[in-house]
Amino acid sequence: MMNLLVESPVAVAQAQIQGQIDIKNLHIRLGHGKHEFEAVQNVSVSIRPGEFVCLLGPSGCGKSTLLGALAGHLAPSSGTIQVDAQPVKGPHSDRGLVFQHHTLFPWRKVIDNVAFGLKMKGLPRAERHERARELLKLVGLAGFEQHYPSQLSGGMQQRVEIARVLINHPRVMLMDEPFGALDAQTRMMMQELLLDVWERIRTTILFITHDIDEALFLADRILVMSPRPGRIIEQIPVVFTRPRHSEIWTSDHFIHLKRRCLELLHLKNADFPLRRLTPLGTAPCP
Amino acid sequence: MSSITEAVTISSEKIKPHQLEVERLARRISSIVICLLAWHLASTRHVDLGLITFQNMPSPEEVLAAGWELLQSGKIVSHLTASMSRVFSGYLVAVVTGIALGLIIGRSRTSADTLLPPLEMLRPIPAVAWIPLSILMFPSSELSMIFITFTGALFPILLNTIHGVEAIDPRLIASARSLGTGRSAIFTEVILPAAAPSIFTGLSIGMGTAWFCLVTAEMIAGQFGIGYYTWASYTIQNYAEIVVGMLLIGLLGMTSSIAIRKLGNAMMPWRVSRVNK
Numbered sequence: 001m002m003n004l005l006v007e008s009p010v011a012v013a014q015a016q017i018q019g020q021i022d023i024k025n026l027h028i029r030l031g032h033g034k035h036e037f038e039a040v041q042n043v044s045v046s047i048r049p050g051e052f053v054c055l056l057g058p059s060g061c062g063k064s065t066l067l068g069a070l071a072g073h074l075a076p077s078s079g080t081i082q083v084d085a086q087p088v089k090g091p092h093s094d095r096g097l098v099f100q101h102h103t104l105f106p107w108r109k110v111i112d113n114v115a116f117g118l119k120m121k122g123l124p125r126a127e128r129h130e131r132a133r134e135l136l137k138l139v140g141l142a143g144f145e146q147h148y149p150s151q152l153s154g155g156m157q158q159r160v161e162i163a164r165v166l167i168n169h170p171r172v173m174l175m176d177e178p179f180g181a182l183d184a185q186t187r188m189m190m191q192e193l194l195l196d197v198w199e200r201i202r203t204t205i206l207f208i209t210h211d212i213d214e215a216l217f218l219a220d221r222i223l224v225m226s227p228r229p230g231r232i233i234e235q236i237p238v239v240f241t242r243p244r245h246s247e248i249w250t251s252d253h254f255i256h257l258k259r260r261c262l263e264l265l266h267l268k269n270a271d272f273p274l275r276r277l278t279p280l281g282t283a284p285c286p
Numbered sequence: 287m288s289s290i291t292e293a294v295t296i297s298s299e300k301i302k303p304h305q306l307e308v309e310r311l312a313r314r315i316s317s318i319v320i321c322l323l324a325w326h327l328a329s330t331r332h333v334d335l336g337l338i339t340f341q342n343m344p345s346p347e348e349v350l351a352a353g354w355e356l357l358q359s360g361k362i363v364s365h366l367t368a369s370m371s372r373v374f375s376g377y378l379v380a381v382v383t384g385i386a387l388g389l390i391i392g393r394s395r396t397s398a399d400t401l402l403p404p405l406e407m408l409r410p411i412p413a414v415a416w417i418p419l420s421i422l423m424f425p426s427s428e429l430s431m432i433f434i435t436f437t438g439a440l441f442p443i444l445l446n447t448i449h450g451v452e453a454i455d456p457r458l459i460a461s462a463r464s465l466g467t468g469r470s471a472i473f474t475e476v477i478l479p480a481a482a483p484s485i486f487t488g489l490s491i492g493m494g495t496a497w498f499c500l501v502t503a504e505m506i507a508g509q510f511g512i513g514y515y516t517w518a519s520y521t522i523q524n525y526a527e528i529v530v531g532m533l534l535i536g537l538l539g540m541t542s543s544i545a546i547r548k549l550g551n552a553m554m555p556w557r558v559s560r561v562n563k
Contacts, residue, residue: 073460093466103461107479107556116475120466148556168466280460 018084019171019204021047021070026079028065030282039065039277041229043079049171050202054209054219058265060275062230063208067174068279070206071097083171093117096165097279098175102157104149110160111136111145117168135163138197155186159193166201175207176279179214188246191217195244212261216254217244224264234264322346344526349533352526356515368510369500370538372428376435376503377496384440384492385485388447389477398448409441413499417506431503431511438499439492446491450484451477483557486550493546497539501531512538 028040039062047053055063068074070081072091081088083095091097104113111132112119118128136142139159149157158178165173179187191214198205209215215222215238222236236257240248248254275282327333329345344352356362387405391398413434420430454477462476504513516531551557 071460071464073463091460091463093464095464097461097464099457099461101457103455103457105458105462105476105479107482107554116462117465120468120471120475150556164465278457280456 017050017202017204019047019049020084021045021172021204021206022080022082022085023066023070024080026066026069026081027077028062028069028074029077030065030074030277038077038229040069040076041231043230043232045223045232045235047204047206049084049204052198052205052207052218052220054207054215054222055225056209056212056215056222056261056265057225057230058227059210060277061225061227062277063225064176064277064279065281066225066230067097067176067206067208068281070172071095071174071279073097073280093120093168094171096168096170096173098158098161098165098173098178099279100177100180102149102154102161104157104160104164106149108149109145110141110147110149110152113149113160114163114167116164121168131167132163135167136160138166138200139163139193153186155182155190158182158190162194162197166197166203169201170203172204172206174279175205177208177210180209180211187214192246194218195242199243212258212265213249215261216257217246217249222261224261236260342525344529348526349529352524353530353533356527356530361510364510365512365515366538368507368514369504369512372431372503372511373435373496373500373538373542376432377439377493379432380436380439380443380492380496381489384443384488385447388444388485388488389451389473389481391444392448392451392481393473393477405441405444408437411437413438413502414505417502421506427506427508430506434503435496435499439496442491442495443485443488446484446488447481450481450488453484454480482554483550486546486554490543490546490550493543494539497535497542500535 023043023045026040026043027038029036030039031037041062043066055066057063065074069076070083070088072088072095088095104110105116108116111129114135115128115132118131123131133142133145136145139162141156141159141163144152144156144160149160152160162173162178179190182190195218207215207218219238222238223232224234224236225231226233238257240251240253325343326346328340329343332341333339334341356365387401391401416434416437417430420433421427424430424433458480459472459476462472467475500511501513501516504511505517507514512531512534516528516535519525519527519531
């Protein structure tokens with residue numbers, strides 16, 4: 001039990017890792033006219049380089065809105081967002097984005113999807129294919145280079161998506177419930193894979209989920225958000241040793257933290273379910 | 287790991303494509319044979335159904351004879367080259383303007399507001415109605431004819447391009463931008479390929495409508511063209527020749543539409559692989 005807890009989870013070789021996020025007094029309003037509402041309210045938070053932070057909260061609470069603003073797809077109404085002391089002014093390959101459903105280009109083979117970011121940087125074809133092959137190997141998809149995305153399963157598509165983002169060596173990887181659409185077994189496999197990949201290619205990860213188990217398994221720190229307007233109501237450090245394995249799921253400390261998260265979510269839960277928001281704003285009506 | 291094995295079976299699971307192709311080809315050919323047979327019976331027996339009558343309809347044999355005569359006379363080459371050059375010139379101009387306008391209109395609300403209203407007004411105007419104006423507008427009748435085939439091909443291409451661009455998943459564009467794609471590269475790397483399936487649908491339909499307008503266009507022709515041949519046969523009441531002209535246009539239209547579709551499949555291998563699955 002005790003050996004699962006350590007003092008400092010990510011203190012190793014922090015010096016050269018980039019990806020310090022500083023958000024100050026952030027407000028984001030969405031919608032137009034009388035449909036306008038405040039999706040994110042007065043959020044201030046700092047995330048260390050290389051930290052794995054999970055954003056936990058009920059559906060429609062503005063988690064994805066916050067993520068979209070960090071990615072540069074949504075403009076804040078007030079407040080500042082900085083990554084490594086640079087203000088966020090729009091999308092950039094330094095801040096990779098992974099959606100719940102993959103956004104791979106269906107017309108590109110897997111290898112060219114992964115190599116896409118390097119193509120945009122102007123690298124020659126042979127070099128970008130070599131790097132793409134390495135990343136595909138890292139996510140366990142060596143041998144699938146010549147497939148088209150539609151020929152892969154949901155979990156494999158999401159692995160290609162992660163490889164495609166990581167090839168840019170982003171300072172920050174922003175993930176919007178990336179495993180939310182996968183079946184339970186694939187999801188667990190993907191969580192372990194993500195941690196494994198993150199150990200090798202260290203980057204700051206901001207990971208959105210409404211699955212408490214997932215947040216506890218992955219994160220160094222959990223930020224719990226309230227229902228709309230979204231505010232951060234609690235920060236919970238998660239200090240299980242890494243590499244983590246599925247046995248922590250049943251440890252006493254895990255259950256203790258889970259109970260705490262449940263209390264927070266239930267306490268603040270809205271009486272009615274809110275419409276889902278996306279990193280690109282309000283979702284179209286279903 | 288089960289997901290990996292699953293994908294392997296999908297790619298290796300191609301069920302005897304050859305046998306399936308032969309079956310489909312046989313069905314297609316027999317469909318045409320049945321139509322010919324029905325035509326033969328209706329015209330030789332002078333079937334009269336009251337509402338529709340086949341009493342004066344030339345039979346397939348007469349049409350074949352008229353077609354053979356046209357072939358023997360050698361004029362067919364001049365007719366074909368004249369028509370094809372008109373259709374393809376009009377089509378080519380329609381492809382360039384249709385796709386370019388469609389991309390702009392589909393991407394920007396301002397240009398949609400300024401460009402779409404006049405285009406929507408011009409769209410329902412039939413090719414025949416353009417004849418007088420096109421004669422007035424262009425210095426040569428050749429250009430007038432090309433313009434009429436152009437009007438036929440333009441709108442299917444334009445509208446399908448707009449639709450294709452508007453239907454693009456905004457997340458795809460957002461992802462591309464987060465991967466470092468600049469504003470102009472978004473067009474070539476994302477918008478164009480994402481809209482390509484819809485654009486090719488428009489190209490295929492537009493090819494058909496360009497041929498569709500041929501008779502209308504060649505009403506103003508002096509001497510050559512399949513449409514002219516058909517129209518001239520009508521004015522001198524040579525019914526078998528009319529049908530020869532009709533069938534030739536149908537055949538050419540179909541062949542070029544298929545060619546466009548094949549070209550589309552060759553350029554969009556990711557779609558072919560999905561269909562075969």
